[in-house]
Amino acid sequence: MMWSALEKMPAPATTYERIVYKNPSEHHYMKVCLEFQDRGVGLNAAQFRQLLISALKDLFGEVDAALPLDILTYEEKTLSAILRICSSGLVKLWSSLTLLGSYKGKKCAFRVIQVSPFLLALSGNSRELVLD
Amino acid sequence: MVRFKHRYLLCEVVSDDPRCRLSLEDRVLGGLIRDTIARVHGTFGAASCSIGFAVRYLNAYTGIVLLRCRKEFYQLVCSALPFVTYLENKGHRYPCFLNTLHVGGTIRTCQKFLIRYNRRQLLILLQNCTDEGEREAIQKSVTRSCLLEERSDEEELSDNGGEEAAEAMQ
Numbered sequence: 001m002m003w004s005a006l007e008k009m010p011a012p013a014t015t016y017e018r019i020v021y022k023n024p025s026e027h028h029y030m031k032v033c034l035e036f037q038d039r040g041v042g043l044n045a046a047q048f049r050q051l052l053i054s055a056l057k058d059l060f061g062e063v064d065a066a067l068p069l070d071i072l073t074y075e076e077k078t079l080s081a082i083l084r085i086c087s088s089g090l091v092k093l094w095s096s097l098t099l100l101g102s103y104k105g106k107k108c109a110f111r112v113i114q115v116s117p118f119l120l121a122l123s124g125n126s127r128e129l130v131l132d
Numbered sequence: 133m134v135r136f137k138h139r140y141l142l143c144e145v146v147s148d149d150p151r152c153r154l155s156l157e158d159r160v161l162g163g164l165i166r167d168t169i170a171r172v173h174g175t176f177g178a179a180s181c182s183i184g185f186a187v188r189y190l191n192a193y194t195g196i197v198l199l200r201c202r203k204e205f206y207q208l209v210c211s212a213l214p215f216v217t218y219l220e221n222k223g224h225r226y227p228c229f230l231n232t233l234h235v236g237g238t239i240r241t242c243q244k245f246l247i248r249y250n251r252r253q254l255l256i257l258l259q260n261c262t263d264e265g266e267r268e269a270i271q272k273s274v275t276r277s278c279l280l281e282e283r284s285d286e287e288e289l290s291d292n293g294g295e296e297a298a299e300a301m302q
Contacts, residue, residue, distance in 0.1 A: 061174030063211070 025117035028090040029072070031125075032097065033080040037107040045074045048081065052093075055100040060092050069093065072119075080113075082122060090115070138184060139206035140242045141235055143213065145195035147228035153195045155221035158187040161197060164216060165209075172212045180205045181212075188239065194250075197230070198242055206235070251277050 034048070043051070049071055057065035067089040074081040085093050097110040114122050145153060166185065170178035181201055189198035201209045213230045220226075233249060236242040254277065258270045 057174065059174045059176055061170070061172045061177050063172055064174065 023087055023117070026087055027084050028087050028115060028117050029119050029122055030083045030085070030090075030093070030112060031080070031114040031122050032083060033078065033111045033113055035079070035109050035111055036103075041103075041106055041108075042076060043079065043103075044076060045071065048074060048079075051100070051103055052083070052097075055096040056093065059096040059099055064089065064092050067092070082119075084119075087117070136184065137203040137237070138200050139203050139235055139237060140188065140239055141199045141201070141206070141210065141213075142233045142242045142246060143197045143199065144231045144233055145197060145219070145228055146231050147195075147219070147226055149226045149228075151224075152219055152226035152228050153192055155219065155224070155226070156190055156192045156195065156197075157221070158190045160221060161190065161219070162187045164219065165199070165212070168215050169209060169212045172215050173208050177205075177208050177212070181209050185209070196233075196246065198239070203237075210235070251281075 034043075034051075052069060052071075053065050056067065056069075068086055069089070070084040072082045072084055083093070094112065094115075097112065100108070100110060102108060114125060116122055145156060147153065162185070166178065166182055169181050173181070184200060184202040186200045187197060188200050189196070191197075199209065210232065213232060216230050217227060218225045219228050234242055234245045236245065251274075254270060254274050258267065258274060261267050261270060
């Protein structure tokens, strides 16, 4: 009974619209950690941001030092942070973090722990998973 | 075919100060543009643009400069040109700016554009000039350039436009 009813119904006149997202997110999120060669060096959030911008400015100039970069969280004890950058600037930020060598004469290095276009993915890291 | 492709940027140095154009030198200008690219685009920009960078032609009377850069990085050079704000020579600073007139793939296309541009500039100068002696000189240059235009198919292209404008300036 239902089958014949469905056959008799005319097909609804709808217009189909296909939306293709090549990159679903316009921002990329990076979890980074700053390591110094000597212990006991502290930076507050403003100095950390200044360090990031000076790294970008060294390698890519004033135009790319003005990329919309945000520090979403920052922990002063572990010197780790979650950064947000627009997707077109991800490669530039990552390469300038890689090539940053020192802060005020002290040797340091950025360790990139996780990168993802979605912030939720940074909440869990399977490398740090502890199985009971 | 495998060859290095270049882009030639035809620019005009515009300044209020008349001494600015006379103190134009190719090495000074080249160094200034390289420093500006390093400031605006950083180490990466300076390194990538300076490989094929050269000042190919410079006319101190008209302030026309022809710059050469690699095709892959010509946009970095183009975007750094508005940041050139002064010209320094022997301790004197002259405020000026660079006006990009034409971007071409070869020197020949830039030269063709420059000849047409100079002819148009001569006509504009003719309208704006005040002195009678200057007016006669510019009218002579205009008639000469019209004759050369008719004969340009037979002759080789040479830099007549620049010379005429230079004479008109004097």
